[in-house]
Amino acid sequence: MADKDSFLHLARPLGPAPIGAQPSTAPLSVVVQPQAIFSILDHSTRRPSDQDRVIGTLLGTRSEDGTEVEIRNCYAVPHTETAEQVEVDMDYQKQMLALHLRANPREVLVGWYATSSELNTFSALIQNFYGQQGDGTWPHPAVHLTVSTEPGKEIESRTYISAPIGVTAERAADSCLFIPVPHELKYGEAEKSGLELISSAKDREDRSQAIITDLEGLERAVQHVLDMLERVSNYVNNVLDEEATPSSALGQFLMNALSLAPKVDAADIERDFNAHIQDVLMVSYLANTIRTQIDLSNRLATAALTMGTGDVPAADGDNKREGGDRENNQRGGDRGGRGGRGGRGGRGGRQHQREEA
C-alpha cells in the first residue's frame, strides 16, 4: 500500500542536523511492523466520538547511522484538538514511555502517529515536540506516520520526517516542512501463521475465526494448490487448443518448475516410504501406549487406596492398612517397570527416526 507512490530519493531529505556535524545524505527508510499498524487501527476505533484523529507515540529501533528506522511498537497518547489549540498530555507520554521501556529496554522513541492523512499546523507543533532536544528524538529526525482511517476509503499510510523551515523565530515552533519518506510493511516468518489466521477471517461476515488445527490448515493449503494447478492446466489446455495467447516466458517458467521434480527409483521410494511411515506410526503408537500407562498408573494409585481408607481404628484396621500398603507397593514396582519399558521403546523408535532423517 505504501508502494503505490513510487519514490525516488537521490539523497536523503535533510532533517534537522546537529550543529557542527556533517548532515547525512544517506537515504532514510522506514520499516513498519504489523503490530504497530494493528495497534493504531485499534486506537482509531476507540477514539472519543468528538475527535477526528488520535495520536500516539511510535517506538522502535534505529540503525547506528540512523538511516533505517523500524517501527515496532506504539502506544496511544490522549490529546485534545480544537480549532485554535492542541493539547497533548505530555506527562502521560513521558510516564507511558518509561513503562514501555521497562518492558522493552531495547526500543527507543522514534516518532509519532496520527490517524488522519492531514498535515496542519498542529501536526507541525507536535512534530517539533517529538523531534526536540532532551525528551525527543534529536539528533535524529522524528518519524511521523499517518494512517488514514476515514470510513469508506482505503486505509492509506504515509511516513514523513521534517525539516525546519525558514520563518521568524516566534513561528518556528509551529511550522516545519514535512518530507515524505518511503516505508514498507514487514512481518517475520514466525508471525506468518498468526497473520494467516487473522486474514482468514477477513471474508467472514462475523469477522471472527476459530483456531484451525494443523490438519485443517493442511487441507486448505492442498485445496488451494489444487485450484492453482487447475487454473494453470486450463490455461495450458487453452493454449494447446489455440484459444489463449501463448507466452514463451510462462512456458519456460512452467518447464523450470516441472523440472524440479526429483528423478528417483520407484523401488527406493517404496522402501523409504514404508520405512518412514512405519517409524512415524510406531512413535504415535508408543506415545499412546505411554499415555495409557500413565492413566493406568494414576488410576491404580487412587484405586489401591480404597482398601486402606477404611478408617477402622485399633489393630484390625492397622493390619488391613498394612496389607493394602503391601499390595500398593507391589503395584508401584510394577508400574515403575512398565514405565521404564515404555521409555526404552520410545527411545528405540526415536533412533529409527534419526536414522531416517
Place this chain on the structure above:
Amino acid sequence: MADSSKESPLVAVQVEALVVVKLMRHSTQSFPTTATGSLVGMDVNGTLQITNSFPFPTVDVPVTDGHQQDNASSLAAAAPRAKANVIYQNEMIKFLREVNVDANNVGWYTSTSMGNFINANTIENQFFYQKEMNERTVALVYDVSRSSQGSLNLRAFRLSPSFVAAYKEGKFSTESSLQKSGFRYQDILVELPLTIHNSHLLTSYLHQLPSDAPKEELTFPPNLAALQQDPNTPQPPLFPNFDSLDLSIDPFLEKTCDLLLESIENHHTELNNHQYYQRSMAREQAKITAWQQKRKAENAARTASKQPLLPEDEWQRLFKLPVEPSRLEVLLNSRQVEQYARQVDGFTAGVTAKMFAVKSNLLPGE
C-alpha cells in the same frame, strides 16, 4: 466473585487480532526465553473478550553465569505473580484507561515451546490470578515452535474449580483427599474454545494486504527474467499458509519424543519417591502394630494382676509417620504426558497425509 462465575461460567474466549500480533512478536523476540505478559479486556455474557495486552518488564540477569537463559526463563515464568509486576500492571491499566482501552485485567499470557507448559509455574500463576486478582481470568498459551511449523497455536486455559479448591487447601499429599474427590489429572486445566476477532477497520486493511490486484489488463511478459521481476506478480497470500505443506516434520516429532521421555523420567522419579514413602510407612506401621500388641499383652497382664491399665494411644507420641510426598507433581506430569501424546498424534496425522501425497506424486498411477 465465585458466585457470579457460577451464574454464567466463562464459555469462550475471543481474542482481538491486535493481541495475537502483540503476543506473537513478544514471544518470538524473546524465544527461547519464556515471555509473559498481561491481558486486558472485558467479559460479555460468559465470553471473555481480550482486546489488548502488554508484556511484563524484563528482569536483568547477570550475564556471567552459564545458566543465564534458564534463569531468565524461570524469572519470566514467575513474573505474572511477582509483586513488582502487579504494581506495574495496575499502573499500565490505569494509563490504558485514559485512551479508552478496556481497563480490566482478564488474565495473562505465556509463550512455550512444543506444548511444554504444564508445570508448577503455570499452575501457580493461574491460581494467583483466579484467586487474587479476578476469578474470571484465563491464561493464553502461545506455542512458538508449533506455530512456526504450521498453523497458529494459541490456547486458552483456566484451572478447574475442583482443582482450585484442592490447591487452596494444599491437599495433594493425603491420597485420601484425591481419592475422595475423585480428582484426576485430566481435570486440572479446562481449555476454553478460542476465536480470533477483527475490527471493521482491520478487515478493511487486510483486504489491502499483501497487495491489491492490478486494475488494468496485464500483458504477457516478454521473457522469463521479466516475469520474475514483474511488480504485478502477486505475493503469496497470507491465507492459506503454504508453509504447512513443508515436509520436514521429523525434527518436531523428535523434539516431542525427547520431551515425552523427559516427562516419563520425571514420572519415574516421582514413583520412586512414592514407593520409598510407602516402604517407610509400612515399616513404621509394623513398628506401631508391634508396640500396640506389646502394650495390649502388658495390659492383659495388668488386668490379671488388677493393676491400672496403661494408655493404648501413646504410640501417636512415640512414633512419627513419614510425610507423604505431594501428588501434585505426578498429576501435572501426567497431564503433560497426555498433552505430548496428543501432540504426537497430531503430527502423525499431518505427516501421514503428506507422505501419501508425496508418494502418489512421485509414483503416479500406483
